[in-house]
Amino acid sequence: xxxxxxxxxxxxxxxxxxxxxxxxxxxxxxxxxxxxxxxxxxxxxxxxxxxxxxxxxxxxxxxxxxxxxxxxxxxxxxxxxxxxxxxxxxxxxxxxxxxxxxxxxxxxxxxxxxxxxxxxxxxxxxxxxxxxxxxxxxxxxxxxxxxxxxxxxxxxxxxxxxxxxxx
Numbered sequence: 673x674x675x676x677x678x679x680x681x682x683x684x685x686x687x688x689x690x691x692x693x694x695x696x697x698x699x700x701x702x703x704x705x706x707x708x709x710x711x712x713x714x715x716x717x718x719x720x721x722x723x724x725x726x727x728x729x730x731x732x733x734x735x736x737x738x739x740x741x742x743x744x745x746x747x748x749x750x751x752x753x754x755x756x757x758x759x760x761x762x763x764x765x766x767x768x769x770x771x772x773x774x775x776x777x778x779x780x781x782x783x784x785x786x787x788x789x790x791x792x793x794x795x796x797x798x799x800x801x802x803x804x805x806x807x808x809x810x811x812x813x814x815x816x817x818x819x820x821x822x823x824x825x826x827x828x829x830x831x832x833x834x835x836x837x838x839x
Contacts, residue, residue: 686734686765688727688772693719693738701726705736709755717752725772727756727765734760737769739777742786744813745822749777751787754795766798778826785825790818 691698699719705726706716722740726733735756742748751773756765777785787804789795796819804821812818 684729684763686727686729686760686763686768688725688765688768690772690776691724691726693722693724698724698726701733702736702738705733705755705757706753708757709736710753714753722752723773723776725769727760727769729760735765735769737766737773739773739785741780741782744809744811745784745786747782748784748786748822749773749780749782751785761794766795767802770798770802774823774825783824783826785823787821788814788818789821790815 691702693699693702702719702724703716706714717738719738722738724738725736727735735754737754738752739749740752742750744750751770754766754769756763774785785804786807786809787799789799799821802823804823807820807822809820812820814820
């Protein structure tokens with residue numbers, strides 16, 4: 673098949689792996705990826721808290737993401753970071769990392785995911801593609817021009833997520 677027909681032969685292959693942020697080497701790699709994707713525009717988070725993923729192209733780390741329990745929304749995970757190195761934009765890595773986070777969130781028993789974006793249209797569009805909706809938190813936690821995102825992902829009352837519990 674050729675490029676117009678959706679062949680995967682020409683697309684680079686990426687692997688996404690959950691990593692141990694408490695491991696010093698992993699935390700160092702996450703910090704490097706953070707600096708290369710956020711350029712000092714956001715503080716480096718604690719990698720020893722929450723769950724973290726790295727996307728690799730062959731053996732080279734090219735993207736990362738993290739989730740922690742939300743301190744603002746009950747029974748929710750907070751996507752605290754998703755960063756993709758610029759040469760790998762357009763490969764749907766942010767969406768794939770968000771899917772990995774959502775799978776972990778369901779296993780954690782969370783019923784929703786929240787996050788925020790500030791002056792980042794590509795990320796905002798990826799949240800829309802991933803099924804997130806804008807919402808206004810009771811107590812906004814970021815800047816006045818921040819957009820807040822939420823997605824309901826399952827249920828705390830049912831392991832199958834078919835009978836949502838009202839919270």
